[in-house]
Amino acid sequence: MTQHLNTRDGDDVGPERPRSSDRERPFSDREVPIEGTRMSEVTQAWLDGDLSDDAVVEAGAATRSQVDLWRRIGDDLAPMRSACAPADMVARVMGAI
Amino acid sequence: MPATSALVDRAEDDQEIINQVLAGNREKFSLLIGRYSDPLYRHALGMTGSPDVAEDILQVSFIKAYQHLPEVRGRFDAWVFRIVANGCKDWLKNIRRTHLSYDEDDQPSSFSTPEEELDRTELRSDLDRALAALAPSLREAFVMKHVEGRSYEEMADLLGTTVGALKMRVHRAREALQVLLEEKYA
Numbered sequence: 186m187t188q189h190l191n192t193r194d195g196d197d198v199g200p201e202r203p204r205s206s207d208r209e210r211p212f213s214d215r216e217v218p219i220e221g222t223r224m225s226e227v228t229q230a231w232l233d234g235d236l237s238d239d240a241v242v243e244a245g246a247a248t249r250s251q252v253d254l255w256r257r258i259g260d261d262l263a264p265m266r267s268a269c270a271p272a273d274m275v276a277r278v279m280g281a282i
Numbered sequence: 283m284p285a286t287s288a289l290v291d292r293a294e295d296d297q298e299i300i301n302q303v304l305a306g307n308r309e310k311f312s313l314l315i316g317r318y319s320d321p322l323y324r325h326a327l328g329m330t331g332s333p334d335v336a337e338d339i340l341q342v343s344f345i346k347a348y349q350h351l352p353e354v355r356g357r358f359d360a361w362v363f364r365i366v367a368n369g370c371k372d373w374l375k376n377i378r379r380t381h382l383s384y385d386e387d388d389q390p391s392s393f394s395t396p397e398e399e400l401d402r403t404e405l406r407s408d409l410d411r412a413l414a415a416l417a418p419s420l421r422e423a424f425v426m427k428h429v430e431g432r433s434y435e436e437m438a439d440l441l442g443t444t445v446g447a448l449k450m451r452v453h454r455a456r457e458a459l460q461v462l463l464e465e466k467y468a
Binding site: 223 | 308309311315324327337340341344345348405409427431452459463467
C-alpha cells in the first residue's frame with residue numbers, strides 16, 4: 186500500500202530512451218521517441234494559453250494547420266474537462282467500507 | 283483554481299472531517315468523496331480513456347483512502363490524488379491498449395455534416411491511440427494540464443515534483459502528440 190501513497194516519478198525528466206524491444210512492438214504499444222522533434226518555446230507558450238493563435242503563426246513558430254490541429258485536439262478533449270463522477274459513487278464507496 | 287487562503291481553509295476543513303471519521307463518525311467520509319470525486323474522476327478518465335475503468339479506479343481509491351485514513355499527513359486532496367494517480371499508472375502498466383473505449387456516443391456533436399462528424403470521430407480515435415502511446419508520466423502531465431486545467435504550480439504541489447520537471451513533461455507530451463497526429467491532420 187505504501188507505494189500508492191507516494192509519487193514515484195520525480196526524476197524522469199531526462200530523454201526517454203526507447204526500450205530495446207520497441208522495434209518489435211506495435212505502434213500503440215510503445216512509448217514515443219521524439220528525438221529530433223522540438224516544438225518552439227513560442228508554441229509551448231501558446232499552448233499554455235499565454236499567446237493568441239495569430240501571434241504564434243505570425244512569429245513563424247507554428248503553421249496555421251498546426252494551430253488548427255491543436256484547436257481540434259482541444260475540442261476533442263472538451264467532454265473530458267466537464268466529465269463528472271457517477272452520481273452513485275458516494276453510495277458505492279460507503280456501501281463498500 | 284481556489285485561492286491559497288481557500289486551500290488552507292479547505293485543508294483544515296478536510297482534517298476536521300477526517301478527525302470525525304476517525305472518531306467513529308464513518309458517514310462523514312461521504313463529504314470527502316463528494317468534494318473530490320469529480321476532479322479525481324476526470325484525472326482517471328484522462329489517464330485511462332475509459333469511463334468504466336475510471337469509475338473502478340476511483341471507487342477502489344476511495345476505499346483505500348478510508349482504510350488508510352489514519353496515515354494522512356498534510357493535505358487530504360493531494361494524498362488521495364496520489365492514490366488515484368498511482369492506480370491509473372498501475373493500470374496503464376498492466377494494460378497497454380490498442381484502442382481506448384471512451385464512449386463517443388455520449389458526447390454531443392457540434393458538427394453539421396456527416397463528413398465533419400466522421401473526421402471528428404477519426405481524430406478522437408487517433409488521439410486516444412496517441413495518448414496511449416505516451417509514457418505514463420507524460421500522459422499524466424498532459425492530462426493534468428489540458429484536461430484538468432491545472433497550473434504548473436498546482437501540478438507540482440500534487441505530484442511532489444518541480445514546476446520545471448512538469449513543464450518538461452508537458453512539452454514532451456505535446457511534441458510527441460504533434461508528431462503522431464500532424465502528418466494526417468495538419
